[in-house]
Amino acid sequence: MDVDTKFEVPVIEFRSLDLERGTDEWHHLCKRVREACETYGCFEVVYEKISTELRNKMFGLMKDLVELPLERKQKNVSSIPYHGYIGPGSLFSLLYEGFGLVDASNHDSVKNFTQLMWPDDHAQFCDTVYTMATQIEELNKLIWLIIIDSYGLRGKWELVMKHWDYERGLHAHTDKSISTIIFDNQVSGLEIEVKDSQWIKLSIYPSSFVFVVGDTLKAWSNERLKVVNHRVIMNGYKNRLSIATFTIPIEGTIIKTPKELIDEQHPQLYKDFDCNLFYLFCFFHIKKIH
Ligand SMILES: O=C(O)CCC(=O)C(=O)O
Numbered sequence: 001m002d003v004d005t006k007f008e009v010p011v012i013e014f015r016s017l018d019l020e021r022g023t024d025e026w027h028h029l030c031k032r033v034r035e036a037c038e039t040y041g042c043f044e045v046v047y048e049k050i051s052t053e054l055r056n057k058m059f060g061l062m063k064d065l066v067e068l069p070l071e072r073k074q075k076n077v078s079s080i081p082y083h084g085y086i087g088p089g090s091l092f093s094l095l096y097e098g099f100g101l102v103d104a105s106n107h108d109s110v111k112n113f114t115q116l117m118w119p120d121d122h123a124q125f126c127d128t129v130y131t132m133a134t135q136i137e138e139l140n141k142l143i144w145l146i147i148i149d150s151y152g153l154r155g156k157w158e159l160v161m162k163h164w165d166y167e168r169g170l171h172a173h174t175d176k177s178i179s180t181i182i183f184d185n186q187v188s189g190l191e192i193e194v195k196d197s198q199w200i201k202l203s204i205y206p207s208s209f210v211f212v213v214g215d216t217l218k219a220w221s222n223e224r225l226k227v228v229n230h231r232v233i234m235n236g237y238k239n240r241l242s243i244a245t246f247t248i249p250i251e252g253t254i255i256k257t258p259k260e261l262i263d264e265q266h267p268q269l270y271k272d273f274d275c276n277l278f279y280l281f282c283f284f285h286i287k288k289i290h
Pocket residue numbers: 167168169170175182184189190230231232242243244
């Protein structure tokens with residue numbers, strides 16, 4: 001499979017002067033984000049508001065997490081498949097190791113996770129993960145608002161971010177979430193599929209994040225927004241650390257395509273569906289891939 005290096009994922013800078021809702025700059029930004037999501041299903045966001053210091057601190061602490069004894073890491077369990085600790089070889093690849101942290105923008109939930117991993121406490125881990133999660137949540141909500149405004153759907157869609165995970169080293173897939181924001185420690189590996197079997201590797205700027213449209217958002221938009229197949233391919237000796245924050249709505253949320261997105265050229269493609277039932281179905285039907 002080739003990697004087409006000429007193809008480039010849109011890079012969109014979120015400058016503070018563009019972020020005032022209703023201005024010409026805002027509308028221009030809405031247009032670019034919508035085009036990127038409709039064409040590629042993802043884009044790179046340059047967003048200086050989340051500082052490089054915070055990112056570096058976060059990846060330093062992730063190393064502490066990865067280096068914990070296995071018995072400790074295995075304490076991170078979840079009743080939902082693949083939402084707790086995933087050891088190397090237990091999922092898709094020998095290189096993959098993942099930690100699920102549900103509800104990371106809730107301080108108590110991060111504290112519980114921290115105490116499980118470091119019974120003697122690790123306040124710096126807890127505070128840094130919580131700060132990062134709340135800032136990512138803000139960025140994610142901003143992107144949703146931009147998408148909503150880009151379709152003229154002002155005030156139509158409120159979703160509460162509930163869930164974030166971080167994982168590493170993966171087979172080709174689309175995300176089930178509404179959307180995902182990914183960032184890494186500058187060791188590249190994330191690839192997206194641009195045409196059948198043509199993959200390109202993303203090199204993300206140090207202050208960028210990749211916003212990826214998930215299956216739920218694609219369904220909500222009546223397939224106006226695209227999802228992109230992506231994977232992680234590792235070569236070389238450096239460890240890649242990445243954080244993927246998945247957003248899913250609160251329990252009981254029904255995904256319903258707004259009537260404004262349905263017309264003769266775009267007949268309704270999805271029945272209304274309960275998001276959590278959809279996720280449960282997907283997670284209980286993941287096949288182990290080697
Ligand atoms: O590690 C990455 O860069 C991508 C992670 C990812 O795609 C996922 O966890 O769904």
